[in-house]
Amino acid sequence: MTTYQAVYQSWQADPEGFWLDAAKAIDWIVPPKTGITETADGGHEWFADALVNTCWNAVDRHVEAGRGEQVAIIHDSPVTNTITRVSFAELQQRVALLAGTLQAKGVTKGDRVIIYMPMVPEALFAMLACARIGAIHSVVFGGFAATELATRIDDATPKAILAASCGIEPGRIVHYKPLLDGAMAMARHKPDFCLILQREQERATLEHGRDFDWHEAQATATPATCVPVEGNHPAYILYTSGTTGQPKGVVRPTAGQLVALSWSMRNIYDVHPGDVFWAASDVGWVVGHSYICYGPLINGNTTILFEGKPVGTPDAGTFWRIISEHKVRSFFTAPTAFRAVKREDPKGELLKNYDLSGLKYIFLAGERADPDTIQWAEEKTGKPVIDHWWQTETSWSIAANPAGIELLPVKRGSPTVPMPGYDIQVLDEAGQPVPAGTLGAIAVKLPLPPSCFTTIWNAHDRFEKSYMARFPGYYETGDAGMIDEDGYVYIMARTDDVINVAGHRLSTGSIEEVVASHPDVAECAVIGAADTLKGQVPVALVCLNAGVVRDHAEINNELVRLVREKIGPVASFRHATVIDRLPKTRSGKILRATMVNIADGQAPKTPATIEDPQVLDEIRQALLTLGFARTDTQMDTA
Numbered sequence: 001m002t003t004y005q006a007v008y009q010s011w012q013a014d015p016e017g018f019w020l021d022a023a024k025a026i027d028w029i030v031p032p033k034t035g036i037t038e039t040a041d042g043g044h045e046w047f048a049d050a051l052v053n054t055c056w057n058a059v060d061r062h063v064e065a066g067r068g069e070q071v072a073i074i075h076d077s078p079v080t081n082t083i084t085r086v087s088f089a090e091l092q093q094r095v096a097l098l099a100g101t102l103q104a105k106g107v108t109k110g111d112r113v114i115i116y117m118p119m120v121p122e123a124l125f126a127m128l129a130c131a132r133i134g135a136i137h138s139v140v141f142g143g144f145a146a147t148e149l150a151t152r153i154d155d156a157t158p159k160a161i162l163a164a165s166c167g168i169e170p171g172r173i174v175h176y177k178p179l180l181d182g183a184m185a186m187a188r189h190k191p192d193f194c195l196i197l198q199r200e201q202e203r204a205t206l207e208h209g210r211d212f213d214w215h216e217a218q219a220t221a222t223p224a225t226c227v228p229v230e231g232n233h234p235a236y237i238l239y240t241s242g243t244t245g246q247p248k249g250v251v252r253p254t255a256g257q258l259v260a261l262s263w264s265m266r267n268i269y270d271v272h273p274g275d276v277f278w279a280a281s282d283v284g285w286v287v288g289h290s291y292i293c294y295g296p297l298i299n300g301n302t303t304i305l306f307e308g309k310p311v312g313t314p315d316a317g318t319f320w321r322i323i324s325e326h327k328v329r330s331f332f333t334a335p336t337a338f339r340a341v342k343r344e345d346p347k348g349e350l351l352k353n354y355d356l357s358g359l360k361y362i363f364l365a366g367e368r369a370d371p372d373t374i375q376w377a378e379e380k381t382g383k384p385v386i387d388h389w390w391q392t393e394t395s396w397s398i399a400a401n402p403a404g405i406e407l408l409p410v411k412r413g414s415p416t417v418p419m420p421g422y423d424i425q426v427l428d429e430a431g432q433p434v435p436a437g438t439l440g441a442i443a444v445k446l447p448l449p450p451s452c453f454t455t456i457w458n459a460h461d462r463f464e465k466s467y468m469a470r471f472p473g474y475y476e477t478g479d480a481g482m483i484d485e486d487g488y489v490y491i492m493a494r495t496d497d498v499i500n501v502a503g504h505r506l507s508t509g510s511i512e513e514v515v516a517s518h519p520d521v522a523e524c525a526v527i528g529a530a531d532t533l534k535g536q537v538p539v540a541l542v543c544l545n546a547g548v549v550r551d552h553a554e555i556n557n558e559l560v561r562l563v564r565e566k567i568g569p570v571a572s573f574r575h576a577t578v579i580d581r582l583p584k585t586r587s588g589k590i591l592r593a594t595m596v597n598i599a600d601g602q603a604p605k606t607p608a609t610i611e612d613p614q615v616l617d618e619i620r621q622a623l624l625t626l627g628f629a630r631t632d633t634q635m636d637t638a
């Protein structure tokens, strides 16, 4: 039996050989001769000399191999009360036809296509159709507001937008089309056309000449064949939070993604062709890209597309129903989802109604998995609960417990060990590695493994500056933590202003920009405060312009509405409070970390450089009125 140590060492001994060997799991048009190449600007690319097509690998080759009748996608949608199954053969037809439609309307290799869709099979058809013709998709999460969509339209300059008429959240319809129309009106760039999937829950008004009905547009189309693309061709752009209001367009390379995701399906998630795999995330996030769409399909698995919530659709037993009904082998969700289930059904009573014998593992990622949640899930399900750590930038695990190789002992609070391809180092301020057990900035020695991003769309300088500049020779992950004596990695906090709200990555800087745009606001600070359900929630502390004598509650409500309108409901922004002044150093720097400590009920050391220590009491009082800063309750800090 192979061991993790043996596999990791084999990668260390010959990194290029390791990944060229893993590349054998992929069907190439021209196979790669070289693993890694250095680019003119000192960056790295994997399998750049190869020619390949992602859609072929995710769809057609399974049909060719006789698996056409196997279910590729199960759309389980408690919000519409439907379960739909799509076989690989049907998937091939649907994707080829959609790809042909895009081609006929002028979309070719390298063109960008924005996909703004809820959790319906057509969202996956759209991603795969782009991959089929070498178009670069950019999926935008449905919980973002029109302004965020407009920012992405202007940055990606898509030739087409594929959208649905609506999404369905418990208790409300999300009006996608008006959001899309609003974004198109705001954006400077004008796409050539939109394809709109009309859902029966809400039919959208189509703009003549620009918008086309999804099905009608395909009625006369010719199915497209797979277009070969170079190994380093961008597969997609996925926007993620940066430190400013301008999101970062993470660019995913084609061949690296194919190889690394395929490797991860077998070696991390321990699933083999024909197995059912379920990642309960959203196609708008990287988890959705890697493990709802590409990873499972490339590996010949059945993937589940879940349009619902862990609780309330209809109850906290939904996860267990789906796992048992569809015979899921490996299940992946975010800790926040389990915290929601645990809150509704602490004793796990609903679990008893279902047969989970086919389930082998539960994987958690997206935010720090607090030991209480892991313990609860382990006790109630009797399954290994595996934390693993990764980022939009990497698209697959930096650290994990490689269940497909060997299941290492779980240490609650640790996402386990570095995966092959990642030489993880904990560095001090001066960029020097620290001893085991010491906290520091977590960095990965360059080059990064296949599938990691190679640039930021339209902003290569930002890529260099944000990730590669602080520790030369390393990728700066933005996370802080440590590695213990057994080589287990611990992720404790972000080193930047990114916060993690219900597994969603948000920038406090971008929320601050919106709050500061309110006409009555003189200055503000947005911090991430610990929340027992969502891990963190954003809280705004706001100073008003001199002379503003309005009701504070009214201003707070306006701020909440403004953030919802400009960023979207996904920000979960509900807390704003007016204060007289912000805590600052004598040089004028706002002491955000000190406020976070106060919000989380800790007793922070008064910073020596503080202008006036008295202000900390005022902040504590303000946070107490919002329900934070309590020292009598144990908060689950994520």
Ligand code: COA
Pocket: 141, 142, 143, 144, 167, 169, 170, 174, 280, 281, 282, 285, 287, 309, 310, 311, 333, 334, 336, 337, 340, 365, 366, 501, 502, 503, 504, 533, 534, 568, 569, 570, 571, 572
């Ligand atoms: N489209 C439109 N709106 C969306 C949306 C979508 N795809 N997804 C979420 N929203 C909205 C929600 O309706 C909610 O709106 P509201 O303020 O009107 O109630 C808001 O965004 C916040 O959503 P969320 O943070 O997801 O909270 P919730 O109250 O809907 O559900 C949990 C709470 C814990 C059940 C939920 O956060 C959860 O499980 N999320 C899954 C976590 C996850 O998969 N993360 C991905 C990382 S891998």
Ligand code: AMP
Pocket: 240, 286, 364, 365, 366, 367, 368, 369, 387, 388, 389, 390, 391, 392, 393, 415, 477, 478, 479, 491, 492, 493, 494, 500, 503, 504, 505
């Ligand atoms: P995203 O790019 O949205 O996937 O968010 C990535 C960030 O989420 C990481 O940089 C971490 O801060 C956090 N994160 C993801 N997975 C974990 C984990 N298993 N443990 C701790 N933090 C995590």
